[in-house]
Amino acid sequence: MGIEIERKFLVKSISGLMPWQRSGLIPLTLRQGYLKNSKDVTVRIRTSDETGYITVKGPTKNASRKEFEYEIALAEAIEMLALCQDAIIEKKRYCMDYKGFRWEIDQFSGKNQGLVVAEIELSTPDEYFDKPPWLGREVTSDPRYCNACLATHPFQKW
Amino acid sequence: MGIEIERKFLVKSISGLMPWQRSGLIPLTLRQGYLKNSKDVTVRIRTSDETGYITVKGPTKNASRKEFEYEIALAEAIEMLALCQDAIIEKKRYCMDYKGFRWEIDQFSGKNQGLVVAEIELSTPDEYFDKPPWLGREVTSDPRYCNACLATHPFQKW
Numbered sequence: 001m002g003i004e005i006e007r008k009f010l011v012k013s014i015s016g017l018m019p020w021q022r023s024g025l026i027p028l029t030l031r032q033g034y035l036k037n038s039k040d041v042t043v044r045i046r047t048s049d050e051t052g053y054i055t056v057k058g059p060t061k062n063a064s065r066k067e068f069e070y071e072i073a074l075a076e077a078i079e080m081l082a083l084c085q086d087a088i089i090e091k092k093r094y095c096m097d098y099k100g101f102r103w104e105i106d107q108f109s110g111k112n113q114g115l116v117v118a119e120i121e122l123s124t125p126d127e128y129f130d131k132p133p134w135l136g137r138e139v140t141s142d143p144r145y146c147n148a149c150l151a152t153h154p155f156q157k158w
Numbered sequence: 159m160g161i162e163i164e165r166k167f168l169v170k171s172i173s174g175l176m177p178w179q180r181s182g183l184i185p186l187t188l189r190q191g192y193l194k195n196s197k198d199v200t201v202r203i204r205t206s207d208e209t210g211y212i213t214v215k216g217p218t219k220n221a222s223r224k225e226f227e228y229e230i231a232l233a234e235a236i237e238m239l240a241l242c243q244d245a246i247i248e249k250k251r252y253c254m255d256y257k258g259f260r261w262e263i264d265q266f267s268g269k270n271q272g273l274v275v276a277e278i279e280l281s282t283p284d285e286y287f288d289k290p291p292w293l294g295r296e297v298t299s300d301p302r303y304c305n306a307c308l309a310t311h312p313f314q315k316w
Contacts, residue, residue, distance in 0.1 A: 036194035041241050043201045
């Protein structure tokens with residue numbers, strides 16, 4: 001079990017380019033759905049390229065939540081995605097380092113096309129980090145941006 | 159992923175003794191709860207003595223359902239039991255062989271005290287097997303006896 005402490009931000013282009021367009025980074029392709037999707041508990045099935053995961057997360061308190069993640073066979077993850085309620089979320093994930101921190105930039109597609117968010121994992125909710133120039137408004141506390149919420153209320157319907 | 163094909167029966171005593179009282183078998187102690195508990199999907203957390211499991215099951219059709227089970231750390235299973243909705247199911251499980259088949263006899267405690275059921279796993283729903291003398295009425299198709307249902311509507315409240 002881990003404690004996940006994350007802050008989440010929108011991403012803006014600089015001179016018309018999104019951060020991954022300057023970097024040549026190759027993204028992971030993520031597909032994920034939810035077997036259980038409530039405020040108190042989520043059970044997420046994810047494929048990340050050729051790897052499958054099942055992940056249980058507890059309720060969020062002060063930007064942190066308990067997380068239990070297990071790697072599973074890709075074929076089983078694909079079968080369980082078919083059991084998921086709501087929509088399947090699809091996104092490209094670019095992992096970028098900036099001044100000692102790892103950023104995950106998610107470029108959504110499908111029903112969440114147009115949404116791009118960047119997440120940083122911290123050791124404490126108030127840990128200091130330098131903000132990259134492409135970082136936009138913080139949305140950590142806005143429930144619309146949680147992935148489980150995007151499955152039921154996708155960005156294109158906001 | 160496996161396909162689980164099970165038939166379930168009540169258990170009766172013979173000359174006042176339940177089957178495990180003749181056998182000297184040592185049971186497993188099972189505790190289990192449900193992160194998700196619906197007709198279509200269940201996500202079960204279980205501890206069986208010192209081992210933890212997370213198990214996803216699909217909808218039941220003709221006594222069979224898809225099952226995805228993963229062994230996990232006991233400590234993580236215990237933490238996830240605390241996230242489960244509904245009651246935690248507690249039971250002793252005795253595994254007995256009879257004429258080439260493995261029976262699992264579950265003696266419930268807590269809010270399901272008094273309930274004893276025996277399950278047999280088959281290769282096809284109509285596979286032939288010999289019935290042990292302690293086997294009672296079949297309850298495969300009675301939804302009250304599914305463990306996920308016993309979590310929300312325990313035997314003592316029937």
